[in-house]
Amino acid sequence: MFGYTPPESNSPDTIAAVDLGSNSFHMIVARVENGQIQVIDRLREMVRLGAGLDEEKRIRSDTAARALDCLERFGQRLRSLNSDSVAAVGTNTLRQVSESDGFLASAERALGHSIEVISGREEARLVYLGVAHGLGAEEGRRLVVDIGGGSTELIIGEGFEPLERESMHMGCVSYSHRWFPDGRIDEDAMSSAVTAGRVELRPVKAAFSSASWGQAVGSSGTIKSIRDVVTTAGWSEEGITRASLKKLREALIGFGSVDAISLEGVSDERKPVFAGGVAVLSAVFKSLDIERMQVSDTALREGLLYEMLGQINHTEDVRERTVATLAGRYAVDLEQARRVEMTASALLAQVAKSWRLAGQEYSAMLSWACRLHEVGITVSHSGFHKHGAYLVANSDLPGFSRRQQQVLAALIRAHRRKFPQDVFDQLPEGIRLCVSQLAVLLRLAVLLHRGRSRTSKPMVLVEVDGANISLHFPDRWLERHPLTRAELAEEARRLAGGGFNLEYL
Numbered sequence: 001m002f003g004y005t006p007p008e009s010n011s012p013d014t015i016a017a018v019d020l021g022s023n024s025f026h027m028i029v030a031r032v033e034n035g036q037i038q039v040i041d042r043l044r045e046m047v048r049l050g051a052g053l054d055e056e057k058r059i060r061s062d063t064a065a066r067a068l069d070c071l072e073r074f075g076q077r078l079r080s081l082n083s084d085s086v087a088a089v090g091t092n093t094l095r096q097v098s099e100s101d102g103f104l105a106s107a108e109r110a111l112g113h114s115i116e117v118i119s120g121r122e123e124a125r126l127v128y129l130g131v132a133h134g135l136g137a138e139e140g141r142r143l144v145v146d147i148g149g150g151s152t153e154l155i156i157g158e159g160f161e162p163l164e165r166e167s168m169h170m171g172c173v174s175y176s177h178r179w180f181p182d183g184r185i186d187e188d189a190m191s192s193a194v195t196a197g198r199v200e201l202r203p204v205k206a207a208f209s210s211a212s213w214g215q216a217v218g219s220s221g222t223i224k225s226i227r228d229v230v231t232t233a234g235w236s237e238e239g240i241t242r243a244s245l246k247k248l249r250e251a252l253i254g255f256g257s258v259d260a261i262s263l264e265g266v267s268d269e270r271k272p273v274f275a276g277g278v279a280v281l282s283a284v285f286k287s288l289d290i291e292r293m294q295v296s297d298t299a300l301r302e303g304l305l306y307e308m309l310g311q312i313n314h315t316e317d318v319r320e321r322t323v324a325t326l327a328g329r330y331a332v333d334l335e336q337a338r339r340v341e342m343t344a345s346a347l348l349a350q351v352a353k354s355w356r357l358a359g360q361e362y363s364a365m366l367s368w369a370c371r372l373h374e375v376g377i378t379v380s381h382s383g384f385h386k387h388g389a390y391l392v393a394n395s396d397l398p399g400f401s402r403r404q405q406q407v408l409a410a411l412i413r414a415h416r417r418k419f420p421q422d423v424f425d426q427l428p429e430g431i432r433l434c435v436s437q438l439a440v441l442l443r444l445a446v447l448l449h450r451g452r453s454r455t456s457k458p459m460v461l462v463e464v465d466g467a468n469i470s471l472h473f474p475d476r477w478l479e480r481h482p483l484t485r486a487e488l489a490e491e492a493r494r495l496a497g498g499g500f501n502l503e504y505l
Contacts, residue, residue: 002361002404002431012312014040016078017304018088020107020115022050022149023173023273024221025067027074028301035313037305043077045070046269050093050149050173057098064103071110083113087304089126089401090117092150092171105428116401120167123300124153125318125398128162130303131219131296143213143288146299147222147280149173149273154208154284164212166204170197170283172222176276183258185275190249193276197283210289219299221270222277227295228265240293242285248278307399318399323368326395330375336452341370343457344445348438351464355437365404366438369411373446376412389413389423403428407435414439415446419498440469440500447487469495471504478504 012032019026029041047070052063059067078086090104094117097103108115118126127146135142141163146153150171156164179193201208210216218227218240226248230236233251235244252275255261261271284290310316327334344366352358376388393409400408410423419439424432448457461472471488478485485504492502 002365002407012081012085014081015085015305015308015312016081016087017301017308018074018078018086018111018113018115019301019304020049020067020071020088020090020094021300022091022093022151022171023048024149025049025070025074026301027077028305029077030305032309032312035309037302037309041077043074045073048149048173048273050171051177053093053096057096058101059097059103064106067103068106068110071107075110075112078112086113087308088113088115089123089300089304090115091123091300092120092148092167095119095402096150116403118401119396120151120153121165121396122398122401123148123151124155124165124167125162126303126307127153127219127300128155128157128165128303129160129306130298130300131217132157132160133302133306134296134298135217140215141213142215142217143208143210143290144217144219144296145223145281145284145293146219147172147277147284148220152280152284154204156208156213164207166208168200168204170200170280172273172277172280174276175279176273178276179279180258180275183272185252185255185257187253190253190275190279193279194249194282194286197280198287201283201287205287208288216288216290216293217296218281218293219296222273223281223293223295224297225265225267225270225274226278226281229263232264239295240281242291245278245282245285249282252278319364319368319397322398322400323371326375326392326397327371330378330391332372332374332377333452334371335454336449337371337374339449339454340373340442340445341367343448343460344370344441347441347444347460347462350462351437351441354464355434357434357437362434362438365407365411366441369408369415369438369442370445372408373412373415373442385413385416403431407431410435411439411442415442417494419443419494419500421498424498436498440495440498443491443495444471447491448484450487451483467499468501469503471502473505 014031016027016029025045025047027043028039030037030039047067049063049067052060054060088111104115128144131144141156141158144155148171150173152168152170154166155162175193179189227240230240230244230248235247258271261274266274348357348363348366372392375391376384379387389409389412392412393405397405406427410427413423414420424436427435458474458477463470488504495502
């Protein structure tokens with residue numbers, strides 16, 4: 001519903017990751033055995049989604065048809081897996097697609113699973129996770145470079161921990177279309193493309209320079225193709241060197257056009273975007289002073305699998321750490337947040353079946369909203385729910401997809417004052433109701449702890465029937481707490497604006 005969240009029990013023995021890139025769509029299926037991943041199937045199709053994005057940020061009909069056909073084939077392979085076992089993400093091109101395009105909803109129907117659009121920095125984190133697991137926890141810092149169709153991710157990390165992450169707006173598809181639009185490859189076009197890449201990298205050059213790491217590693221189809229070419233041609237014995245990359249640029253200029261490229265390691269389907277990819281990698285080598293790059297066979301898709309595995313094994317959910325970090329950064333009152341969370345969780349447990357909120361994804365999102373509902377107070381106490389929503393919606397939150405941040409921000413925005421129906425209307429149609437129901441539970445929990453007292457609150461029983469909500473307090477408790485009764489009366493009026501009927505006894 002909100003993205004991948006592991007099941008509470010009966011952990012899956014098969015999991016899958018789907019990567020909807022700007023150039024290719026990939027799917028990887030793996031078996032989980034003794035807490036480890038064993039890949040059993042890989043599928044890849046060159047879709048060139050990025051090339052089909054028009055000036056209005058809509059996917060052209062022929063490209064959309066090609067992409068949906070691919071996702072239907074992927075969906076057939078995933079038909080036996082439930083939603084808890086599949087993580088599907090969209091990257092650079094889907095980050096740009098217009099909200100009104102409708103492509104994402106069609107893609108989810110074709111695949112049979114939800115698709116989460118992730119930020120460039122989140123993509124970088126997952127790439128590093130996949131690469132690090134493929135290489136093992138070697139000592140020392142490493143630079144990881146991943147060239148996609150529309151963006152290039154740069155990460156410096158140590159062991160399994162990313163330390164610096166950036167996503168640059170340059171990729172093999174975008175640079176091929178910009179600098180080699182007619183398929184012609186000459187020295188001026190190649191030089192201009194490399195220079196443009198170096199200009200793009202200038203703001204991060206110091207942070208990612210060779211003084212910050214000891215080993216450079218590349219991932220993605222573009223870099224693997226370049227590795228195959230330079231090693232097969234004998235220009236490099238292992239990996240990619242600066243000298244071998246120069247020879248490759250010279251060879252491409254010598255061919256003169258995309259159609260004339262004849263290099264072992266470059267498939268016919270990769271030829272149209274190969275020159276752009278070479279230009280991007282050349283810019284990275286020159287800007288970051290790289291002499292040699294090792295190439296990894298693992299990247300984003302494997303990172304998704306290991307992310308899922310960590311959640312399944314309950315060893316780590318990076319989102320928990322993200323929420324704790326954000327709460328600490330903005331000096332959230334953790335005791336108050338804990339009180340609200342305990343009450344909200346107790347209310348959810350009572351209504352989960354009736355409101356169909358029984359999945360762990362719902363309880364997790366509600367808990368995170370409880371912990372962060374006051375995150376905006378340090379900005380300004382006036383309208384702090386609006387400030388908090390803005391911070392959550394626009395911060396870099398490792399582990400959260402764009403939709404998950406949107407849901408979390410909506411809950412924080414809706415936890416007090418007017419019930420903001422317009423906020424829920426901005427969410428995807430399929431999740432509006434459940435998010436508004438979670439918001440009601442958060443509002444009630446916050447109301448019951450408005451006095452910020454450390455004294456335990458009475459057990460409140462809640463019953464729901466559609467939009468009707470009944471709260472049952474211990475006998476005569478509300479008579480002894482007239483302020484709470486008055487607040488409940490005001491809350492009933494506000495919830496009525498959102499279509500909910502609140503009664504309290």
